Amino acid sequence: MDQNIKNVDLKLDNIEVLTSGTTAEFVNDILDFLLYQRRQIPFVYKTYKYYVDKWSDADESGESKDQESFAHYQRNQQRSKAKATKESISDMREVIRQAFRSSEVKSLRFLFGNNRFMPSEAYTVHIPHDSISRDHYCEHHALPEGRINQALLRLLTCEELYRLFSTELKVTNVFLEMELLTDSDRLQGSHCDSFNLIPKHVLSQLPRSCMDIHLHLLHCSENTPNELRCCKEIDIYHDLGVLNLDKSGEDVSQINEEQVFLKAASETSGWWQAEIIVRGFRSNSGNLWSS
Template identity: 20%
Template sequence: MNSSKNKPIVVTMEIGNQLTPISCGHIIVELIKFIAYQRLQIPYTYQWLKQVVNKKKSCEDEDVKDSFQSERHFRAASTALENLDFILKSLQQEMNSPSLPEEVCITLGATPLTCKEVYRVLLPIACHKPQCQSTLIANDQKIHRSVFRTLVTSEKLSQIFFNQLSPTNLYVFIKKKLVNNQDNILNNDNFVFTSGCRIPRNSKIVVIDLRTKEQDHIACCNDFNVFGEVNEDLQNLHLEDSEENPDFFHEIESSDDVKWYQSSYVMKGFKDCIVDGSSVTNLWLNS
């Protein structure tokens, strides 16, 4: 293994057998919000960003003069929020489609070819049906607590989260298996096919594994709905060992069996705007 290539950080979460497609979508959405804020791509939490942008928009028709700094910051913040919301909405649609993505990949960098950090979320290849009444299915709040407690307390991630990352671009990719040799993306306006790329050798890679480890826990659903083609021998499911296959997590490339799709929207990160020692968003809230 080449020493110049960073070894991926793998965080495994034992919740795959408690998920439905809807809860998978909620996890992905909250993860992207978490990463965007944690890695300083947005200077406020998602909820605060939405609140201050909506407050500012509600005052646009009022005859109030605003500084150039404030207007420029509002354009950056509102555009970032719109693009992020589009990405999150289109992701949720794909998660609820007949073909659940195998993976969601978030890259941070000027371009995917020059990305600084990569977050690869491996999804279960099968989930409980939304209508399943099994007591094994965890509610969203329990799942969110489990996921984010693991992320926040992970010693593995502290080495990445400790170092600051300047605002850059946030790209989102999804990986889907071909079904009957057909393009199974739900909306080609939201996600466009990409041949993919090699991840830079010096990129920091975080792998969050949500895959189902115990099929018995989800066999409770009658006429169980399998998303995509599933190997009958589920004992073979395992996390690829980056030591044995060092290139596995260092590529996002389409093949004859799987296709990668890139979100048609990109979120551009931005810094806070400080005026007289305070965030300009405080002025928006008090206007």
């Protein structure tokens, strides 16, 4: 199995603040990148989504005319499959956002194969959860698209992945598994049920034939988190007494105890698998996208 393991560092250079929201969006960009590079969608996700949504708009406006030809039937069948793939990608992206929003994500992996027990390729993304700031808002620190593209470009120029990306992968299924850093009570809570995550008691072992790629996200910043107080210093409430936010010494002691408990609880991790499955789509007709 060792011969199929590849470790690749993926650096986020000159990113002052890394929030859970921006990390989730970057992971979603990695998913989109892998789907396109491994030939599961014919275009990059944004272009693919644009064409599929364009079909939906045409159907709603009545522009598409019913035709009783077999070619028209085949095209509608392909469009239906393309829409299902687009919707499942959108749902998986939302699962990732929800997971980062409600839990601390330690790692996650995308499995490419007919089933999750015998994948042909596995991409594990290791999250720098210690570098993620909880005192900043992702809306104020969105990752520049240029920086994201530069980071993903390293995957294309990486010697370890060049041979893999230059080979054709047949249309297959894509599965998502996530390792969440959170206490056991919250792991059993309804927040995981709300976005379709099923607990896994043991992480599935990959077969010897599976290519095992580990992507290690690295956050590089010239400024320390303590120096960045842009979101901390936003004055929202002025009268702490009216809002009963003026904590006494006893309250502060209780908060400290809760922080210690949460720190200890965060060392407990568990693996979860998403119910959503992305089924790859490849067009059989060249005029599918032009009509």
